[in-house]
Amino acid sequence: MRLLLINILIVLGPFLNVQAQDYTEVKAKFEHNLHKPVNIQKLGDGHYFIDFGKAYFGTISLKPNASQKDSVVFHLAEQLSTEHTVNRKPKGTIRYQRVMLPNLNKGDATDLILPKVIGNTKPEAIALPESFGVIMPFRYCEIENLKIPIDDLIIHQKVVHYKFNDEASYFTSSDTILNQIWDICKHTIKATSFAGYYVDGDRERIPYEADAYINQLSHYAFDNEYSLARRTNEYFISTPTWPTEWILHTAKMFYYDYLYTGDTESISKFYNKLKDKTLIELAREDGLITTDNEKLNKELMTQLGFENRKKIRDIVDWPMSERDGYEMKAINTVVNAFYFENLIMMSRIAEALDKKEDVLFFKEKANQVKVLINDKLFDKSTGLYIDGENSSHSSLHANMFPLAFGIVPEARKEAVITFIKSKGMACSVYAAQYLLEGLYKSNEAEYAKQLITATDHDRTWWNMIKTGSTMTLEAWDIKYKPNLDWNHAWGTAPGNIITRDLWGIKPITPGFEMAEIYPQLDNLSFSEIKAPTIKGPITAKFKKIDDHNSEYEIELPKSMNGQFRIPSGNWKSIKHNGVVIHKKTKLKLSEGRNTITLKK
Structure with missing residues (x-):
């Protein structure tokens, strides 16, 4: 038995990103639950439709109280095509699977064995423990050719997720739309924790820094469980992703781990790596950074945690169609706004670790970058920030990120905010996090809440609910991202915004002292x-x-x-x-x- 346990630990060690002796503790934080159907409809002879109420990651668990020698067909899906029919040809990466059992044996408990999906089982994806089996996100199940009475088939949605306390948080208000948006965000955070890391939904099952940042803040709003965020943060130290701004989320995530827990262990252990991930090495002489830089060589890429990748590149927003016509320049306003924010984060981290010289260094650098952004990346004739050096275009992004990060001087705010409000939701569900943060910081609560609760167009959280999903989508709608999935936690910005900004509940001092x-x-x-x-x-x-x-x-x-x-x-x-x-x-x-x- 002991030898078997050691072998299991060796296999699961890379997945868990912890040493073998820590496995028991981590394993204990996964929950496996059986959910009963909330609705069963008979559609025809041996043909039934089952609704489990909400989508989770898992499979179907069966226990027949009678035998059937003939095969039974199961259709699992996230989406419906009609009121009581699952969509067997969904678009994008909305999930559907057909599984056939050759027979049913009375009294034999059986879990459906699902086929693997190539897209989310690639080497770079987070591998699940073998004990989980293959799981998929689904809410609905259709059964065909069932020849025993449906009452003789005990059927459950067998789900897996990370430890989650449903009673740790609640929210209600006089706005029923706002309440439903809170609910879908909360469920998303719970259900998408199945991998033991914050991953980008089921399409790739890969941790990305920008996804993880929103996931982290929303998780903090719903539960006081902090190990999942920390494990994900530390994963990024050696496994970063390619977008410049994603790397520039790293210090932010480590800082918020410290702010919410008061624990300096992680920021202390990875302090020097966090300094690297500010991308300070990419600063040109005046202090602004650019990825069009000869310093971005193999040595620096290795220092940043990349093994084989040659370059990183700016992303601004994703998909590219969500950039509001952003003009990509070598000196990029969004990138340098993130760089400024990183320097502020590092000054606070250095202060927490009593590194007085570094505190001064990072504050001075931050002030320098702030001045440069306001000098070189601002159009005085329009009163707006431009997309980059020598750009003639001002996008929503070039203005909302400086607003969110406190770069915009008071005298310029009126023009910048007026412009931002004229744009509506001209950004992705990811960038919406920063749009809302900037609005609440600027006392624009009325407009911010209008964006959150809007129901009159498809670039809304209400549209996600209206589509039939019980988790937030990867994009506003499939027409904006044809390969989207229906289980993406980076769409949960309202979850943390309601707590942190609408109600304004935040830690002033580390550990909520x-x-x-x-x-x-x-x-x-x-x-x-x-x-x-x-x-x-x-x-x-x-x-x-x-x-x-x-x-x-x-x-x-x-x-x-x-x-x-x-x-x-x-x-x-x-x-x-x-x-x-x-x-x-x-x-x-x-x-x-x-x-x-x-x-x-």
């Missing part, structure tokens, strides 16, 4: 939220009593202090726990319940 709550609830008449933290949940309630009076109840867990930023408004009266507060924009919160009442 101090939390900030800055609600920008727009026109909601009520809302409740439970936000998980490493110290325990923060719960918050809001109700609009009438046109003049509003009330907030904020409850902090033990050993946590907080800060409540008073929402903008012409408040005649502000009370904190019944005490009148004069001329303050921030209130100090203590552990336990805090009540804030605002009167216009």
Whole structure:
């Protein structure tokens, strides 16, 4: 038995990215569950339609209470073609599989053995443990040629996902569309954790840094489980992907791991690698970076974690059709905005590790880059940022990323925000994360919420729900990305935005020693939220009593202090726990319940 366990550990070690002695702990964090059907419809003689309610990664588990000597056919799918018929020829990489069992034996528990998909089992894909078998995302099942009574067939959706506490978070509000978008985002984070890493859905099952960043923030909004994010972050140290901006997400992800957990182990262990991944080596003399640089040689590529790749290249957004006509230049505005953000992240990481000289170095570099972006990548005649050096075009992306990263000076914000609002959702579901972040940071909550809850066009989260998916899509619609999948966690931006920006619940200090709550609830008449933290949940309630009076109840867990930023408004009266507060924009919160009442 011991020898068998050692052999299993050797096989699974590369998948788990942990040493053999850690395997038992990691394995314990996977959950295998059996879900009953929520609806069974008889379509004809021996022909049944089954709906399990939500798509998960898994297979079908059967236990017949009667035998059938003839074959039975099963059709598993994510999508329907009619109300009670699965789509057997879906477009893109929306999943469908046909499986036939030669017979059913009374009392024999059986799992359907699914065929492998070449696209997500390539060497670069995350390999699943053999014990999982082949799994696929599906919600529906059709059965044909079933000759025993359906009541004699115990059938379950057998699912696998990483440890997830459904009770760790909740959100509700007076906006039913917003509530449904929260729900689809939460389910996506749970269901797509099947690989033990943050992967880009089922199409490739490969971790990508930009996908993982959104996945990480959304996971933090729904559960206080941090090992999956950390394992994924550390995977990228030696297994980066090709886009310039994706590499520039690495330091951000490590910083947020530290900010949410207070644990310096990971940032300390990989500090020098994180410095490399700022791409500071690609800076030209004036301080801006470019991948069109002779310094980007084999030695530097190896230093960045690449074994065979010769170059990296700028991406701006993906697919390319989502770039809003972006003019790709050697000195790229989006790339350099990310570079500035990396320098800020590294200054904070250096501060956490008490590296005083590096703190000063990164802050000075960041200030230098900020000045250069505002000088060389800005068109004074239009009041807008251009796509790159010597560009004559201003895209949504060239303006929303500087806004999100705090590069835009106050005097320029009005023109930049007006331009951004004129563009609508002219970006991908990935870039929408930064569009919404920038809007909330600029007190544009009304417009931001309009984008999240819009229902009148297809570049919306509502469109994802309307298509019939129970997980967020890889793109707004199949017409924008013909090979999209229906299980992509980088589409969950609203999941973390609702917690972090609409409700404004964020850690001010590492490990949530101090939390900030800055609600920008727009026109909601009520809302409740439970936000998980490493110290325990923060719960918050809001109700609009009438046109003049509003009330907030904020409850902090033990050993946590907080800060409540008073929402903008012409408040005649502000009370904190019944005490009148004069001329303050921030209130100090203590552990336990805090009540804030605002009167216009």
